Amino acid sequence: MTTATAPTRLLEVEHLTMRFGGLVAIDDVSFSANDKEITAIIGPNGAGKTTVFNCLTGFYKPTVGRLTLHHPKGDFLLEQMEGFRIPQKASVARTFQNIRLFPQMTVLENLVVAQHNVLMSASAFSLAGLLGLRRYKDAERESIELARYWLDKVGLLDRADIDAGNLPYGDQRRLEIARAMCTEPVLLCLDEPAAGLNPKESAELNELLLFIRDSHKIGLLLIEHDMSVVMKISDHVIVLDYGCKIADGSPEAVRDDPNVIRAYLGEDEDEELPPEVLADLKIDTPKPQNMPGSE
Amino acid sequence: MSEAQQSIRTETFNIPAALKDAFLTAFVMGALALPLAGFRIGEQGGAFFAEQRMDWVLIAVVAGFIGRFFLSLARVSLAPRIAPPAGAFFGGIGSWLHTNMVLMSGLAIIAAVILPFLPFTDRLILDRAIYMLIYVMLGWGLNIVVGLAGLLDLGYVAFYAVGAYSYALLSTHFELSFWICLPLAGLFAAGFGVILGFPVLRLRGDYLAIVTLGFGEIIRVILLNWYTVTNGPDGISGIARPSLFGLMEFTRNPKEGVVAFHEFFNIPFSGEHRMVFLYFLILALALITNFFTLRMRKLPVGRAWEALREDEIACRSLGINPTNVKLSAFAIGAMFAGFAGSFFATRQGFVSPESFTFIESAIILAIVVLGGMGSQIGVVIASFVLVLGPEFIRELQEYRMLAFGGLMVLIMMWRPRGLLAYRDPTIRLWPVKSKGARK
Numbered sequence A: 001m002t003t004a005t006a007p008t009r010l011l012e013v014e015h016l017t018m019r020f021g022g023l024v025a026i027d028d029v030s031f032s033a034n035d036k037e038i039t040a041i042i043g044p045n046g047a048g049k050t051t052v053f054n055c056l057t058g059f060y061k062p063t064v065g066r067l068t069l070h071h072p073k074g075d076f077l078l079e080q081m082e083g084f085r086i087p088q089k090a091s092v093a094r095t096f097q098n099i100r101l102f103p104q105m106t107v108l109e110n111l112v113v114a115q116h117n118v119l120m121s122a123s124a125f126s127l128a129g130l131l132g133l134r135r136y137k138d139a140e141r142e143s144i145e146l147a148r149y150w151l152d153k154v155g156l157l158d159r160a161d162i163d164a165g166n167l168p169y170g171d172q173r174r175l176e177i178a179r180a181m182c183t184e185p186v187l188l189c190l191d192e193p194a195a196g197l198n199p200k201e202s203a204e205l206n207e208l209l210l211f212i213r214d215s216h217k218i219g220l221l222l223i224e225h226d227m228s229v230v231m232k233i234s235d236h237v238i239v240l241d242y243g244c245k246i247a248d249g250s251p252e253a254v255r256d257d258p259n260v261i262r263a264y265l266g267e268d269e270d271e272e273l274p275p276e277v278l279a280d281l282k283i284d285t286p287k288p289q290n291m292p293g294s295e
Numbered sequence B: 001m002s003e004a005q006q007s008i009r010t011e012t013f014n015i016p017a018a019l020k021d022a023f024l025t026a027f028v029m030g031a032l033a034l035p036l037a038g039f040r041i042g043e044q045g046g047a048f049f050a051e052q053r054m055d056w057v058l059i060a061v062v063a064g065f066i067g068r069f070f071l072s073l074a075r076v077s078l079a080p081r082i083a084p085p086a087g088a089f090f091g092g093i094g095s096w097l098h099t100n101m102v103l104m105s106g107l108a109i110i111a112a113v114i115l116p117f118l119p120f121t122d123r124l125i126l127d128r129a130i131y132m133l134i135y136v137m138l139g140w141g142l143n144i145v146v147g148l149a150g151l152l153d154l155g156y157v158a159f160y161a162v163g164a165y166s167y168a169l170l171s172t173h174f175e176l177s178f179w180i181c182l183p184l185a186g187l188f189a190a191g192f193g194v195i196l197g198f199p200v201l202r203l204r205g206d207y208l209a210i211v212t213l214g215f216g217e218i219i220r221v222i223l224l225n226w227y228t229v230t231n232g233p234d235g236i237s238g239i240a241r242p243s244l245f246g247l248m249e250f251t252r253n254p255k256e257g258v259v260a261f262h263e264f265f266n267i268p269f270s271g272e273h274r275m276v277f278l279y280f281l282i283l284a285l286a287l288i289t290n291f292f293t294l295r296m297r298k299l300p301v302g303r304a305w306e307a308l309r310e311d312e313i314a315c316r317s318l319g320i321n322p323t324n325v326k327l328s329a330f331a332i333g334a335m336f337a338g339f340a341g342s343f344f345a346t347r348q349g350f351v352s353p354e355s356f357t358f359i360e361s362a363i364i365l366a367i368v369v370l371g372g373m374g375s376q377i378g379v380v381i382a383s384f385v386l387v388l389g390p391e392f393i394r395e396l397q398e399y400r401m402l403a404f405g406g407l408m409v410l411i412m413m414w415r416p417r418g419l420l421a422y423r424d425p426t427i428r429l430w431p432v433k434s435k436g437a438r439k
């Protein structure tokens, strides 16, 4: 299907459903993300965005659904893989909505730990490392070079040796992205990376994400609340609401979609909505079902 | 000192709340004291009678009230004033020790090496030094599990027991020499570490502590009851003493074909030769443990241990297999306990389940926690205080557990990460001196 110029599919999510007991956090969501593109997942609080990430990165086992990653080495069915093998084998990296660094380790150590699997095989499960063999020393030097590269990119080079937990919030966010990039992923999933950043930091973050997309030629999945960020940098937007996909398309198309406007603006708009849409809303609020608007 | 700052609370002393708290405590004290101390059952002429002791109950209630009130007072007004300076003081010592690490550890090792040759060193001092070094080694071993990997293990003594019994059984049944049994004992203990590791992989914190505590007890109860193999509470005696790498023996009348140490060097026989040898043996074993740990810390496995302690979920998101990381920490920690155990068996010449009670686990854990989790020097100092303190001050021995508890509470208040907690980065981008890099 794909021609030379068309973007290649990187990730395909088909009929993803995630239930927690009676709660349906994601209800039959299908979408795809392309390589070398930023795909944004947006939606109001509790829409199920983080849950999609948790399914993709193996923290949750989806109730139903197929998650296919088209890796250069071959296809991976993410829903069947054990959690830690997804970053290890399928090269999917992620960050967390509430930052998860190793606070008592230094900035540099955080980035070196991210290269654990490479270093582990270079050290022959510590043997070469214990004996101080050349092959481990070289691998370690390379890992430091990679860390240095990303530290430079996120502007933390001069603070490489302080504890990650002592960094200001914005720096911690960027360090988490650098750490994820040190695993050399093909798909990077970012959970609200701009949350809590000031406008200047947020603008720098946009630069960084565009740089990652253009220079490292990987796909990015981006959860974001801030519509201005989404409009500026994403190539493709998916909108979730109450676990259902309500829109999917280019940023401009999504911005003008009435479903999206309704989901975001909520009750204030009730009076102005046409009666049949209002009826939909009333049904959907307590009990998410397949919505007609979700293609 | 960030810890010091953290412990400054902005609470003000709330008298009504403290009084209410104290009343409640007094009430609980009364309710407990009434049945426990309120009556004394006596016997007179074959008839029982109950004697009232309401004065005892009253004392308990009043003591509970006053004690609780002053505790609240101390917590709010005294602790914040004392804690930061005390915390900063020990933190200062910790970082001073670590910045002068090479010098200090060099001096300590030299002191340890010449100790047996000092004029005032007698059998007692050597014996105590050996005793302490066993705990130093155990502390360093447990430091891998608790300090680095952050897995709270309350049953560490189980691996020590496995090591000791491995050597005891191998030596008495198969007459294998100490030098063959030492690695075997370490291997067996590491095997048990993996066996314990598997069921507790999913557990964390308190739950992990409870299961490891249970595991320690299981091993002890097995040793106590499996009479045919372990000889039950009577223990195993007649365990072979170590020889000088199979070359010479430290006995007055050696076996056929074996040279005795004193005969070879043509010096008069002295029981101290063996003591000195044992001393150097445990010193070497302990130092191996130490250098191995220090080396491991700078390798991917060691960094993964620390990362696991910091955040297991983040580890998984980076493709680190938490199972392998935990099992390797358990196994390696257990291996050193196994080495220490077989040394213990050869030193004593006798093992029994009595030596492997929970209190041993508690002491080793206390050494690690008190010294500062992850701090190698801290372990030495804590072993000195906790193991030798009660030995030298005999009067303290009865109050040992009380002192432990009190010390632990103080440490948790002042320096929750241990007295000399100080973490040295395993890798640096900039030289230490560069001020720009250490803002």
Ligand SMILES: Nc1ncnc2c1ncn2[C@@H]1O[C@H](COP(=O)(O)OP(=O)(O)OP(=O)(O)O)[C@@H](O)[C@H]1O
Pocket: A020, A023, A024, A025, A043, A044, A045, A046, A047, A048, A049, A050, A051, A052, A097
């Ligand atoms: N482990 C879980 N157990 C039970 N319910 C869960 C679990 N994880 C998520 N949920 C529920 O699933 C729904 C979606 O949550 P999710 O965290 O994915 O929302 P989100 O879109 O990321 O929201 P936010 O913008 O607030 O981050 C919520 O109702 C949440 O309570």
Ligand SMILES: [Mg+2]
Pocket: A049, A050, A051, A097
């Ligand atoms: Mg979320």
